[in-house]
Amino acid sequence: MVNILKELEEWLVQERTIQELKAKAKELGLSVKKQMGKNDVRKLIERYIERVKVVQPENVNTSRPSSATTATGPAQPTVAKVKEDISVPDTYNKDKLVAMPVNPHWIHMYWDLSYANREFLKSQEVKRIVLRVYDVTFIEFDGTNAHRTFEVTIDINSLKNYYMTVPMPGAHYLVELGYYDVNGNYKYVLRSNLCRVPVNSPSQSTRERWMDLRKRRRIVMPSGGMLTPVVERISGSVQGLEHLFRISSVGSISFIHLSGKGM
Amino acid sequence: MPRGQMIFVLHAHLPYIHHPEYPFFLEEHWLFEAMTETYIPILRMFKTLEQEKIPTKLTMSITPPLMEMLANTDLQNKYEKHLEKLIELARKEVHRTASEHPIKHKMAKYYLGHIEDTLYIFKEQYKKNLLNGFKEYMAKGYLDIITCNATHGYLPFMEQYPQAIRAQLEQAVKTYERHIGVKPRGIWLAECAYFPGLDKYLAEYGIEYFFVDSHALWYADERPRYGVYRPVITPNNIFVFARDPESSEQVWSAQIGYPGDSRYREFYRDIGFDREYEYIRPYIDPNGVRMNTGIKYHKITSKDVPLERKEYYDIDDAKLTAYEHARDFLKKKESQIDYLLNLFEGLEPIVVAPFDAELFGHWWYEGPVFLEYFMREAAKSQKVRVVRACDVVDWIEKVQILTPAASSWGANGYNEVWVNGTNDWIYPHLHEMAERMTEVAKEHANESDPIKIRALNQMVRELLLAQSSDWAFIMTTRTSVEYAVNRTKTHIKRFLNLYDMIKSGTIDIGELQRLEYVDDIFPDADYKMYLKI
Numbered sequence: 001m002v003n004i005l006k007e008l009e010e011w012l013v014q015e016r017t018i019q020e021l022k023a024k025a026k027e028l029g030l031s032v033k034k035q036m037g038k039n040d041v042r043k044l045i046e047r048y049i050e051r052v053k054v055v056q057p058e059n060v061n062t063s064r065p066s067s068a069t070t071a072t073g074p075a076q077p078t079v080a081k082v083k084e085d086i087s088v089p090d091t092y093n094k095d096k097l098v099a100m101p102v103n104p105h106w107i108h109m110y111w112d113l114s115y116a117n118r119e120f121l122k123s124q125e126v127k128r129i130v131l132r133v134y135d136v137t138f139i140e141f142d143g144t145n146a147h148r149t150f151e152v153t154i155d156i157n158s159l160k161n162y163y164m165t166v167p168m169p170g171a172h173y174l175v176e177l178g179y180y181d182v183n184g185n186y187k188y189v190l191r192s193n194l195c196r197v198p199v200n201s202p203s204q205s206t207r208e209r210w211m212d213l214r215k216r217r218r219i220v221m222p223s224g225g226m227l228t229p230v231v232e233r234i235s236g237s238v239q240g241l242e243h244l245f246r247i248s249s250v251g252s253i254s255f256i257h258l259s260g261k262g263m
Numbered sequence: 264m265p266r267g268q269m270i271f272v273l274h275a276h277l278p279y280i281h282h283p284e285y286p287f288f289l290e291e292h293w294l295f296e297a298m299t300e301t302y303i304p305i306l307r308m309f310k311t312l313e314q315e316k317i318p319t320k321l322t323m324s325i326t327p328p329l330m331e332m333l334a335n336t337d338l339q340n341k342y343e344k345h346l347e348k349l350i351e352l353a354r355k356e357v358h359r360t361a362s363e364h365p366i367k368h369k370m371a372k373y374y375l376g377h378i379e380d381t382l383y384i385f386k387e388q389y390k391k392n393l394l395n396g397f398k399e400y401m402a403k404g405y406l407d408i409i410t411c412n413a414t415h416g417y418l419p420f421m422e423q424y425p426q427a428i429r430a431q432l433e434q435a436v437k438t439y440e441r442h443i444g445v446k447p448r449g450i451w452l453a454e455c456a457y458f459p460g461l462d463k464y465l466a467e468y469g470i471e472y473f474f475v476d477s478h479a480l481w482y483a484d485e486r487p488r489y490g491v492y493r494p495v496i497t498p499n500n501i502f503v504f505a506r507d508p509e510s511s512e513q514v515w516s517a518q519i520g521y522p523g524d525s526r527y528r529e530f531y532r533d534i535g536f537d538r539e540y541e542y543i544r545p546y547i548d549p550n551g552v553r554m555n556t557g558i559k560y561h562k563i564t565s566k567d568v569p570l571e572r573k574e575y576y577d578i579d580d581a582k583l584t585a586y587e588h589a590r591d592f593l594k595k596k597e598s599q600i601d602y603l604l605n606l607f608e609g610l611e612p613i614v615v616a617p618f619d620a621e622l623f624g625h626w627w628y629e630g631p632v633f634l635e636y637f638m639r640e641a642a643k644s645q646k647v648r649v650v651r652a653c654d655v656v657d658w659i660e661k662v663q664i665l666t667p668a669a670s671s672w673g674a675n676g677y678n679e680v681w682v683n684g685t686n687d688w689i690y691p692h693l694h695e696m697a698e699r700m701t702e703v704a705k706e707h708a709n710e711s712d713p714i715k716i717r718a719l720n721q722m723v724r725e726l727l728l729a730q731s732s733d734w735a736f737i738m739t740t741r742t743s744v745e746y747a748v749n750r751t752k753t754h755i756k757r758f759l760n761l762y763d764m765i766k767s768g769t770i771d772i773g774e775l776q777r778l779e780y781v782d783d784i785f786p787d788a789d790y791k792m793y794l795k796i
Binding site for chain 2: 028030031047048084085086087088089092094096098100101102103104106108110112160161193196197198199200201202203205207208209210211212213214218223224225226227228230232233
């Protein structure tokens, strides 16, 4: 590979016709456009050589692109090898409102806006921007028939997402990002996906269904409840995260504990 | 005589970390440490028990990224070099400790022999691919290997994108088949994360069973008559096994758990940090940063003793402790089974004990020895029969039909470990990527240009790698955060660049080639997975 690159470099140094250059570029799988001049194609090939060189082991710099701080070791600075821009966009300029279940009492919402809507929400028309949460559990929502409706005023200049406490475990929520206009009327701009928060109590159902796998038969009977007494854990409080570090209190943890095991 | 059954499940997983452009990369050592301390000791255990003709039954998930890493030639060669260096260091230690302390010297000799044996098992026995070992014991009926969704992605956060869920499952099945040779029967859902409806997708891929945390059954749509002590079946005909909280508590708990015993090895004292700099320099990060070597001479001693006052560790003492603990654990399982048998009026309870595989050996050095003793003792038990999950699926005659509740095995049992203030910024990107992947897959559904197909497939790799739940988890735990943040951003950015290339119609082949080289997971990645909406 290295030799091929060298040959290619030497080949490129010599005077070449536009046809030769284009043929070579195509051979390399580069996308050559009709209107490209001699220099354009030459540059295209040069760029290819640069790229491929990066991948060659002899160009490998032994400095490390990132650091993991070991528990007992000092943190170390990051040294980038391939200068790769890893900045990610702040917005995709797309209208989107997404609601995600966090636990039985919390939902997380984030939003993104198109340029037009972003500008509109800054206009005089808009007096107050709100997030509205509807409890639409088991209903065909038509905008007016929610079981319950909650609202919170937000500042979309400083916020891109929000965590909201919701009262009903197991409920289905729908969120809107909307505003109150000059006349005090509510209008929505974005509507979210349906967000089902988890349940945190045993079922009230009085039914049990069974499958006889030998006879391939389903059996339905009244529920006798659960035979095993259970000591439940109280869930849904953020304070619980220290359990993630449960091993450390035993005396052994270093860089990472790779799964979310906790109780 | 009626007995209870027990399923021991080890979930073996590491995120895909391979940096072929660097001869040394610190985070690749997560894999090396797990190989030396967990995976090889488990294979060693199988061999020992096989020679003793002890019936051993273990269920293990080996995740697709872990399979890909274990089968990767570059990582295999790096691991071999790593072991060779370690042997060199262990030899020096044998000389050096002769004049230091008899227990230390004994341990230095132990480490040398142990690492040499590790290299032998790795290189000679399994030809550098540990999957050969696991496959061997699967064929012999000791082991049930199950898969895990492709990159350990957190499926509840893909609920709006069925195609993203399907891609995670399809890639899981394909990868398992490519390495193991048959289709997987069971799956470990990353973080045990389940939401009602997920079973429908599992059914599409021929999955027969999966695992959930206890409260998935406690809070299921109908009450589970036998609690977590019998598997159930979902309306889509997938078996569900639920975690027994008692077994986990006995092994994990800070108060009563085994790994905290004073005679066990102390994780934090490592000669990578204890030896003088000039001496240890060749065996640590070439950047000069100290790191763990795996050679450790101290025991936990007591939780209240500071690190510098820990006493010397003796492997024979520790093994004796592991033996005591294995017997204690078995006794506890027997009495639990007695109790349950009584409640169930003679119906066999099935106790499921799942753990992170890396707990056994890596965190709890004596874990594999404990497991070996446990298997040996359990084989003699009149009450407990250790079985694999697939055995139960084959034998069971009558099961309750339930839809498990949305849940995970993370702290507090739901989703908050994977969405909170430290990591919520990733989801707008992950969701956008799923949408864009679907968009370009549709636009190029009949693509014939091989370069464009390669670019589309590389987008799949970047998306799947970005979806690893490990990055969000690491951000939450605040360890190695920088690496996790960089990895996430890198995959997002590479994905977006490829997307732009596809949209503009001009593929930068040099860059594509580079990405295929640096993110070299899943050679069979196929963008058409995202057409399955």
